Amino acid sequence: MSAGAPGGGSLDPVPEPTGGIEADVRRLAEYIGGTERRLAALPPVPDRAPHDRDRAVAVHVRARRARRAFLARHTETVYGVLTDGLTRPVRLADLVYEAADRFPGLVPTRAQMAAERRFVQAEKEGREIDQGIFCGAVLRSPTAGRHLVETMLRPTPRARTLLDGFRTEGRIELDTVYLERRGVAGHIEFRNAARLNAEDDRLIADLETAVDLVLLDDVIKVGVLRGGTVDHPKYRGRRVFSAGVNLTDLRDGRISFVEFLLGRELGYVNKMLRGLLTAPSPGDGRERSVGKPWIGAVDTFAIGGGMQLLLVLDHVIAEENAYLSLPAAEEGIVPGLGNLRLTRLTGARLARQVVLGGRRIAATEPEARYVCDTVVPAEDMDGAVDRAVEALRAPAVSANRHMLTVAEEPLDLYRAYLAEFAVVQAERTYAPDVLAKVERRWQERERRRAARGSVR
Template sequence: MTGSLDQDAAGLAALTEEGERRLAALPARPDRTPDQQQRADRIHADARRARRDFLARHVETVYDLLTDGRTREVRLPELVEAAAERFPGLVPTREQMAAERAVVQAHKEGREIDQGLFCGAVLRSPTAGRHLVETMLRPTPRALDLLDTFRADGRVELDTVTVTRQGTTAHVEFRNTARLNAEDETLIADLDTAVDLVLLDDAVAVGVLRGGPVEHPKYRGRRVFSAGINLTDLRDGKIPFVDFLLGRELGYLNKMLRGLLTDPAPGAGTQRFTGKPWIGAVDTFAIGGGMQILLVLDHVIAAEDSYVSLPAAEEGIVPGLGNLRLTRHTGARLARQVLLGGRRIAAADPEARLVCDEVVPPEEMDETVDRAAKALAAPAVSVNRHMLALAEEPLDLFRDYLAEFAVAQSERAYAPDVLEKVERRWRERERRRAAERSAS
């Protein structure tokens, strides 16, 4: 790297183009010998070193060029695509990502790691990173399109989420029923839209999150809060890094915590954000990403027969911002037991009070939710929760953590132990299904 943007961009493009030529001479990943895979790994490692060097010198200039000096709000997916076009070799092209999407996780080249390097570098910059975080706190175009309908009808049905206004409370119900309300690409997009609608509707004072009844034979007809990330989709290569793994953190989770950025003027202070209190109603269980949601909510109500867990050690990936947020709820020792040892917390355990505000019999959930919603509808609640968020998780702390998470999570998604675990689980599931078909 010379320090000249144009020269360094040209050098990066030449190096990565040569690397792609050498990769193309090798068989597809599942057909490579160990020696051939080692050669592919070295090609990727050389290119990633060059990308890191380039970004270390030029990331703020690159970001300014892609956003016209931070005068345009370019959402993360569009930012990554624009970087691929403007700076060849810096991130994968649309065609390369389409090819990755067509195969299972274990057969990919791991090009999302290159996206992780780029996103991490952008977030690490105080200027570029803050601008990106605030861009992702803006309402989604889809929510703006649906807002008039929601205001008029008080109800919007999305593919996997239903939003219903009852008085001054908006109920957001997960309805990914065939998958135990697990998080997949559709649910993440639907939740981002649903949260926007709740925050944009002036008639709503409080939001409630709850899982709807599911179809799984073991839990059929019961409400389930969330089974966390859909590991089958992870195995099948259908958990995109940008839209899912980073998008949920920069999108609906951050909006619930900080509020929606509705006034872009920097001098507007706290009035820039439209925030509202959120209640979580946990039926049956909140696993993984489901428990992560609880860590940004203002009031959590759990049924006595439910439990929560963050099985990060078992899954092998990083549990979003759970590592950042759980400690301030539980303290360091219990957080390590949950995150590193996979400890499950039952609602009946004394420790459940550290992550849940109320534990009630299942038949009292509806009444308890209604009572909590009335209590949190007081006018001063929103501004005080905004000040709490500033004190507990300043935006720069969030940004710094997310910069490291972007790199670590993209790498873990392709780690051999993760690939082996999701493949083993998939084979076990297929064997069970075959046995069930034979028995029937």
């Protein structure tokens, strides 16, 4: 039976690229069209019997093999077409969807991804894995990957729209972030209060906007990150830095791969580390970008993505009862670029204890000094932040932090890591152990919620 036929039967061989881009595009589109018809002939993911699931896996394996073979030969050509020969900056999400339009079957379409979002993570087809394969191939290319990294270092259109108002008012309130200029410091406060300041798609977008505004504002010399007060019954009224990725949203299928899991690393996190690209023409990096020092003020805890943020900051202040953790072993996913950056700060042995063993580091432990610069009582946090701002406002700080980044994390090292991360993280978010863990956590939370309701 051919690859285009529904139902069972053997799949056609994966097409091998011939080297001619037009012919290979047609062959890929025809082959993927056949695999899509096979998937459509199966029951929806939640209703699939074991033999149906096995068939779906076999179809996806062949389709992904075809995409990988195509990209192994044509990635730079594809990227050149999508960016008009590297003359047009295309942000990551737009790049992925334009690729779907221009090269049918290479990545999922907007319509396919919209259909996926109607399901919880465990009931999706797993099309974000195909996005990860494409993004990994682009980042693996020195030419295309560097161009994409630089594109993502540009200010977002949303930030440019809001800039004049922020310069005038000195403050701006977004859905989940509050930004205020205080003297020469730009204070960003996480305000995802109902979720322990956990990261979700809204917070990621708001944070990139706020980071852009801090870097674009001429008055601001230093950026400050701090968590606002939260509504959780256990911590109500207390500041919390961050609970990391929102695992409920992950379970519910609301954590996007392109916009969140990969977009945060190419977006605001990288902008804090490397600065904002403000001039498009090639030349000296310092003439094209603006970077500023960043301070982190950690109240209560910095978990997962929260701890990852600390690894790119220039000065970290922790409240003495706070703790840090990267619960990758518990969650089952990769902790962003934590695996790349934590070893540099702590050494390999402690990094393995944290990432592989789930070790939690209390702010008062001796090992905390590898991540935190200062540990203070809760009542001294504001004063410690002010002192750090004063120490880091000197003009030479930005130049020297830039040179430290060049030495510690060259762009090509970052790009190569991210290329591998794109593929591995996309696969892990659909791994059976991850799906089982987030489902258990969700059920436990629902039981606790029901118990609280019955007590009332």
